[in-house]
Amino acid sequence: MTPKSLMTVSECRELVESWRLENLQVSLVPTMGALHQGHLSLVKKAKELGDKVIVSIFVNPTQFGPSEDFARYPRNLAKDFSLLEGVGVDAVFSPTANEMYGPDFQTWVSNDGITDILCGQSRPGHFRGVCTVVIKLMNMTSAQYCLFGKKDYQQFKIIANMVRDLNIKTQVVACDIMRSDTGLALSSRNQLLSESELEIAPNIFFALSTLLQTFSNGCHLVETLVDGFKNQLAEFEAIKLEYIEVRRERDLAEISGEIEEYAIVFVAAKLGAVRLIDNIELRL
Ligand code: AMP
Numbered sequence: 001m002t003p004k005s006l007m008t009v010s011e012c013r014e015l016v017e018s019w020r021l022e023n024l025q026v027s028l029v030p031t032m033g034a035l036h037q038g039h040l041s042l043v044k045k046a047k048e049l050g051d052k053v054i055v056s057i058f059v060n061p062t063q064f065g066p067s068e069d070f071a072r073y074p075r076n077l078a079k080d081f082s083l084l085e086g087v088g089v090d091a092v093f094s095p096t097a098n099e100m101y102g103p104d105f106q107t108w109v110s111n112d113g114i115t116d117i118l119c120g121q122s123r124p125g126h127f128r129g130v131c132t133v134v135i136k137l138m139n140m141t142s143a144q145y146c147l148f149g150k151k152d153y154q155q156f157k158i159i160a161n162m163v164r165d166l167n168i169k170t171q172v173v174a175c176d177i178m179r180s181d182t183g184l185a186l187s188s189r190n191q192l193l194s195e196s197e198l199e200i201a202p203n204i205f206f207a208l209s210t211l212l213q214t215f216s217n218g219c220h221l222v223e224t225l226v227d228g229f230k231n232q233l234a235e236f237e238a239i240k241l242e243y244i245e246v247r248r249e250r251d252l253a254e255i256s257g258e259i260e261e262y263a264i265v266f267v268a269a270k271l272g273a274v275r276l277i278d279n280i281e282l283r284l
Pocket of ligand 1: 177187
């Protein structure tokens with residue numbers, strides 16, 4: 001089935017309204033394109049939950065800082081379409097930046113709780129752009145469900161908080177991280193890695209896996225776990241660690257000392273010009 005191609009907000013609304021008249025529920029999967037199996041796992045879940053699935057493909061300019069990789073972010077709409085055709089998506093919404101942000105655009109949504117930590121520290125304004133575009137997409141599609149990957153765990157938490165705080169009727173659903181055979185978390189940005197960088201990149205996950213093993217063996221001390229991670233990565237000079245932090249799952253508060261409740265280990269690192277993120281869950 002070829003997904004219906006929607007370029008404008010009114011096309012999107014018209015289709016959604018016709019579905020509403022039939023009492024059909026919409027699942028939305030917001031993406032920036034350059035799709036991979038991670039995105040497709042969200043689509044699969046979306047199909048289980050809703051009657052109709054819309055995938056949005058929009059490289060959202062407002063979530064990129066001035067010195068970030070907006071211009072060279074991978075784009076391949078034709079390939080994305082054929083991938084989505086294979087998994088039975090009903091519609092693909094791929095608006096232009098102009099369609100999303102008119103010349104008089106002046107209203108933003110931001111979260112005051114957990115945007116300045118982790119990725120928000122090095123990417124000021126990033127989550128404001130994310131929240132704004134996501135609430136717009138939720139409104140345009142009247143989505144009953146909206147699917148997010150845990151790869152961007154902070155993003156998922158911020159969106160879930162936004163939906164809670166602003167009484168949005170959309171249900172936020174988080175999906176597990178999909179990885180390549182090497183363990184590397186799938187990401188559109190992996191396409192920007194050189195061959196040698198691609199070989200080194202899985203070491204981020206290897207070091208996280210060692211950390212998880214140490215945790216499972218009974219060591220629950222944040223400092224020991226973090227030191228072990230850093231030592232393991234130290235031999236790979238090309239990997240420039242931006243942060244490794246252990247935070248409580250429920251509110252992303254930082255943990256030091258003993259881990260006493262469900263926690264997430266967050267990592268961001270640069271490999272050449274490419275910024276990679278990953279995380280693992282520590283459950284007691
Ligand atoms: P992006 O196109 O990078 O903005 O990602 C769109 C959605 O796909 C986000 O909710 C991401 O968290 C999710 N996603 C990206 N990579 C993965 C992955 N490897 N596994 C699961 N979800 C992912």
